[in-house]
Amino acid sequence: xxxxILETADLRKQYGDLTAVNQVNFSIQRGQxxxxxxxxxxxxxxxxxxxxxxxSPSDGDATIDGHSIVNAPNKVKAVIGYVPQDLxxxxxxxxxxxxxxxxxMSGMGGxxxxxxxxxxxxxxxxxxxxNDRVETFSGGMKRRLxxxxxxxxxxxxxxMDEPTVxxxxxxxxxxxxxxxxxxxxxxxxxxxxHYMEEAQELSDEVGIxxxxxxxxxxxxxxxxxxxxxxDTLRLHFTEDAPTADLATSFTQLPFVSTxxxxxxxxxxxxxxxxxxLPDLLxxxxxxxxxxxSIDIEEPNLExxxxxxxxxxxxx
Amino acid sequence: xxxxxxxxxxxxxxxxxxxxALILMLLAPYLITLxxxxxxxxxxxxxxxxxxxxxxxxxxxxxxxxxGQLIEVFQSDDLADLIDVxxxxxxxxxxxxxxxxxxxxxxxxxANFSDIMIPDPSTGETAEGEALELYRSPARPIxxxxxxxxxxxxxxxxxxxxxxxxxxxxxxxxxxxxxLNTIQDQATELVTSQSTADPLIGLSVNSxxxxxxxNEFNALAVLAPGMALFFLMYTVTLGGSSILRERTEGxxxxxxxxxxxSGQILGGKIFGIFLxxxxxxxxxxIGSSFMYNxxxxxxxxxxxxxxxxxLAATSWGLLIAGLARTPEQVTGIGTAVMLxxxxxxxxxxxxxxxxxxxIGAITPNQWALQGFTKLGLGQTMVDILPNIGALxxxxxxxxxxxxxxxxxxxx
Numbered sequence: 001x002x003x004x005i006l007e008t009a010d011l012r013k014q015y016g017d018l019t020a021v022n023q024v025n026f027s028i029q030r031g032q033x034x035x036x037x038x039x040x041x042x043x044x045x046x047x048x049x050x051x052x053x054x055x056s057p058s059d060g061d062a063t064i065d066g067h068s069i070v071n072a073p074n075k076v077k078a079v080i081g082y083v084p085q086d087l088x089x090x091x092x093x094x095x096x097x098x099x100x101x102x103x104x105m106s107g108m109g110g111x112x113x114x115x116x117x118x119x120x121x122x123x124x125x126x127x128x129x130x131n132d133r134v135e136t137f138s139g140g141m142k143r144r145l146x147x148x149x150x151x152x153x154x155x156x157x158x159x160m161d162e163p164t165v166x167x168x169x170x171x172x173x174x175x176x177x178x179x180x181x182x183x184x185x186x187x188x189x190x191x192x193x194h195y196m197e198e199a200q201e202l203s204d205e206v207g208i209x210x211x212x213x214x215x216x217x218x219x220x221x222x223x224x225x226x227x228x229x230x231d232t233l234r235l236h237f238t239e240d241a242p243t244a245d246l247a248t249s250f251t252q253l254p255f256v257s258t259x260x261x262x263x264x265x266x267x268x269x270x271x272x273x274x275x276x277l278p279d280l281l282x283x284x285x286x287x288x289x290x291x292x293s294i295d296i297e298e299p300n301l302e303x304x305x306x307x308x309x310x311x312x313x314x315x
Numbered sequence: 316x317x318x319x320x321x322x323x324x325x326x327x328x329x330x331x332x333x334x335x336a337l338i339l340m341l342l343a344p345y346l347i348t349l350x351x352x353x354x355x356x357x358x359x360x361x362x363x364x365x366x367x368x369x370x371x372x373x374x375x376x377x378x379x380x381x382x383g384q385l386i387e388v389f390q391s392d393d394l395a396d397l398i399d400v401x402x403x404x405x406x407x408x409x410x411x412x413x414x415x416x417x418x419x420x421x422x423x424x425x426a427n428f429s430d431i432m433i434p435d436p437s438t439g440e441t442a443e444g445e446a447l448e449l450y451r452s453p454a455r456p457i458x459x460x461x462x463x464x465x466x467x468x469x470x471x472x473x474x475x476x477x478x479x480x481x482x483x484x485x486x487x488x489x490x491x492x493x494x495l496n497t498i499q500d501q502a503t504e505l506v507t508s509q510s511t512a513d514p515l516i517g518l519s520v521n522s523x524x525x526x527x528x529x530n531e532f533n534a535l536a537v538l539a540p541g542m543a544l545f546f547l548m549y550t551v552t553l554g555g556s557s558i559l560r561e562r563t564e565g566x567x568x569x570x571x572x573x574x575x576x577s578g579q580i581l582g583g584k585i586f587g588i589f590l591x592x593x594x595x596x597x598x599x600x601i602g603s604s605f606m607y608n609x610x611x612x613x614x615x616x617x618x619x620x621x622x623x624x625x626l627a628a629t630s631w632g633l634l635i636a637g638l639a640r641t642p643e644q645v646t647g648i649g650t651a652v653m654l655x656x657x658x659x660x661x662x663x664x665x666x667x668x669x670x671x672x673x674i675g676a677i678t679p680n681q682w683a684l685q686g687f688t689k690l691g692l693g694q695t696m697v698d699i700l701p702n703i704g705a706l707x708x709x710x711x712x713x714x715x716x717x718x719x720x721x722x723x724x725x726x
Contacts, residue, residue: 052572074574082572088565090325092332097325104321105573133332149569 002066005030005157005188006051010060013046013212020046022212023060028157028190028205033183035199036192037301038209044192045085047209048159051190052082065156078107081155085162085192087146091135095126095145098134099152106153113152120148125174140171147175157188164198176201196302208305215308224299227307230257231273234295235280236265241289249283273298318575322583326557327590330550340550340595344542345602351538368399369458372409373422379429381473385422388469397461413450413523419458421450421523422466432473446519453522456693457536457610463520535607540687541662543599544624544680548656550595551625551632552649554588556642558633558721563642581721585714588632592625612690616699620690623706624683630713631679637720656680682706 007027013020021043028034036044049055051062053073061068067075089098096117103113121127124144126137134142143163150158160179164172179189179202193199199206200220207217216223237243243261250259250268255276257269270276273296284291330336373389375382389400401418403409409421425431430442449466451459561567570580600617603609611617635652639645656662659671660680675681686702 049568054568054571074576077572077574080572082569084565084569086565088569090329090566092329093325097328101321101325102569102573105318105570105575107574109317 003029005032006034006062006064006190008051008060008062011047011050011057011062012059013043013050013055014058020212021050021057024209024212024214026207026214026217028188030156030188031183031186032204033179033189033191033202035203035206036190036209037194037196037199037206037305038192039194042194042209043212044194044209045161046212048082048161048190048192052080052159053077078153079156081150081153081158083147083150083158083160083163085165087142089134089142089146089149092133094131094133095121095137096130098145099148102149103152108153116152116154120151123178124148138168138171140167140174143167143171143175144178147178151182155187157190158182160189160191162192162194164193164195196300196305199301206301208301208308210305210309216304220301223301223304227299227303229299230269230271231299232295232297233268233270233273233277233280234265234297235268235284235291236293236295237284237289237291239264242287246284246287246289249287250280253279253283255279318579319583319586322570322580323586323590326554326584326587327594329557330553330591336550336553340546340553340591341598344539344546344599345606348535348539348542348603348607351542367396369397369419369455369461370399370401370417371420371422371462372401372403372412372418373424374403374406374409375424376426377424377428378426379433381429381432382424385424385466385469388465389422394465398465410450410523413452416452416454419452419455420462421448422462423448423450432470448519448521450521450523453693535603536609536611536691537684537688539599539603539607539609540611540691541657541660541680541684543596543603544628544660544683545653545657545662546599547592547596547624547628548631548653548680549649550592551588551628552635552645552653553632554584554591554629555632555634555636555649556639556645557587558584558636559639559645560642581718585629585633589625589629592628593621596621596625610691611687612693613695616686616690616694616696619696619703620683620686620699620706623703623710624679624686626710627679627682627706627713630710630717633717634713634720637717637724660684676705677709679706679709682709 004027008025010023010025011021012023024043024047026034036047038044046055050057051064051069053069053076057070061070063069064076065079067079069076090101093101099117099120100113103109103117108116118127121130124147126141126145126148129137129141134145137145147160147163150160164175167175176198179191182189183202183204189202191198191202203220205217205219206223208215208223216226235246237246241264243264243266247259247261247266247268250256250266253276255270257271259266259268268280277294277296281291330340371389373386375386377383386400388394389398401412406421406423409418409423412418413421424447425445427442427444428447431444431446432441434441447466447470449463451463453459558567561570567580571577600611600621604611631652632649635648636645639648656678657680659675660678661672661675661684662680672681682702682705686699689698689702
């Protein structure tokens with residue numbers, strides 16, 4: 001058995017003149033969470049639609065658990081779970097009837113299905129609302145049920161397309177914890193998001209997609225190395241502080257890469273902010289200046305995206 | 316197969332939880348039938364079923380006055396709207412008119428009718444002789460049964476000795492001994508039983524040779540199936556639009572990511588629409604039987620016709636959904652088709668335009684309505700086989716077109 005659950009080969013989707021996905025190549029190892037990070041309209045959902053056999057690729061292919069999405073879509077469908085971005089539930093049915101219906105569609109039935117439904121309702125914390133119509137649920141509850149549907153038949157690989165869009169922080173937290181639990185249980189997850197924090201928290205590997213192209217992929221450390229491993233320190237002073245003089249003093253320190261004055265703040269880049277901060281504060285105190293606040297920014301995926309595209313992730 | 320049933324039952328469950336759909340599917344047909352029934356006089360105070368001016372000829376050969384009393388009953392003001400007594404000619408001519416379906420019934424009152432029915436005051440015995448003959452048209456089972464009910468009730472009163480020859484019929488009606496309101500009930504009972512269970516002494520009932528025709532008009536018996544079929548088109552349109560609604564709501568896409576084939580999905584949707592249609596017409600048929608005392612006829616035929624009509628209508632609903640792009644378009648086109656089909660299939664009024672009647676043959680309404688009318692007139696499953704065959708043929712052709720249109724959409 002291959003260690004890869006998914007591997008794409010020049011996957012492409014063309015709509016007339018528009019290339020929605022352009023020769024995308026990436027792979028996911030078994031038991032990993034792979035996040036597809038990119039702004040809205042980058043091609044994330046189209047990629048997932050092709051991988052879940054909803055759309056036929058214009059070119060290229062992908063194998064999931066060894067089966068081609070082009071040549072063996074039914075075998076692929078048997079091993080994947082699909083959690084769409086837009087809720088795909090029957091609002092007039094209750095939670096249990098929804099799960100029963102979708103379980104039947106996944107080929108389950110009888111006592112096995114009933115037991116699995118009870119398990120999942122517990123897991124998504126909807127057991128006490130099992131017999132209530134979905135139309136009476138909050139947005140977060142619907143999202144959780146939407147995820148439960150995708151997990152019914154214990155898929156080897158789950159596609160989660162922006163599963164936290166438009167929900168309250170508490171429900172979001174529950175969903176993120178659930179994704180981590182699934183990984184711990186050995187399930188592979190392809191997670192699309194435009195929230196950098198979610199990708200950072202969940203991902204073993206990240207693919208950054210923009211304008212239909214995969215512009216970078218790897219572990220978070222690998223991606224951060226693309227923009228260097230410098231921390232950014234922002235020291236805020238009182239209004240009349242001689243920030244230019246302080247910046248000059250900081251520059252002379254061997255561990256400081258850059259130091260620039262900017263009105264009442266000095267921005268310093270250093271390899272490890274935590275270890276050099278006491279020295280910087282000592283210099284400022286010696287100069288008779290009082291620090292009002294300090295911000296430490298570690299390199300993140302937002303910075304990577306900015307570095308690669310020249311645009312912020314949410315632009 | 317399991318998945319097809321699951322999709323179908325899910326759709327039925329969804330419709331049953333939609334109050335607006337239920338009102339249009341079930342309540343509206345009842346209310347409109349009720350309204351049209353009132354307009355047509357089906358619920359008029361005389362207790363009739365919408366049948367009017369039943370042509371009856373009475374040949375009175377009675378040498379005493381009981382025969383005259385019976386004629387008075389038929390010519391009374393209370394029966395004026397219901398019965399049209401045709402001037403008597405001869406027995407032979409009367410029988411011919413019944414056989415040619417010009418009369419609903421011929422009543423032949425024998426020469427010694429009074430003596431047969433009324434005991435001699437001195438001996439207490441009745442005379443022997445020919446029975447009163449009711450020669451009824453099989454083409455007008457309900458009308459003939461109304462006539463028979465009147466005769467039966469009259470003779471029942473005489474037989475019980477409650478009717479005295481000196482008592483006028485008006486007095487009988489006023490005293491409540493002759494109850495016109497029960498005539499319809501008796502007629503219905505006679506139609507359903509197809510016989511007089513306990514024939515009265517002195518009454519002989521014979522059937523003529525007239526072939527069934529559409530002359531028999533029972534307002535409710537025609538209105539109710541017409542409305543059921545009219546709203547069946549609404550139901551199948553609603554079902555058809557659910558396919559597109561599932562697409563816009565993402566559930567169709569989700570189904571397509573499961574190991575469920577397109578054929579199973581389409582089959583399930585068809586089953587759901589069909590199931591809903593059968594349930595709707597079935598409920599309307601059963602309900603109207605109880606509510607309006609409508610005699611639908613041979614139940615085997617009724618069931619076969621319901622299934623066939625639902626199947627043909629389902630194919631139309633599917634084709635409309637296959638041709639439309641959005642659920643809203645389906646609703647718009649569906650409503651237009653529903654109204655058009657209703658109009659050209661004589662659901663509301665009998666349009667005597669040959670060209671329109673010919674076009675009406677493409678509607679499930681026309682074939683099914685004809686079938687229900689035949690069954691209501693006492694014909695059986697065998698007699699409606701052409702209608703059932705036409706509905707199945709229609710279903711096959713339209714289904715093929717619908718599946719083709721859905722294939723083009725990638726379903």
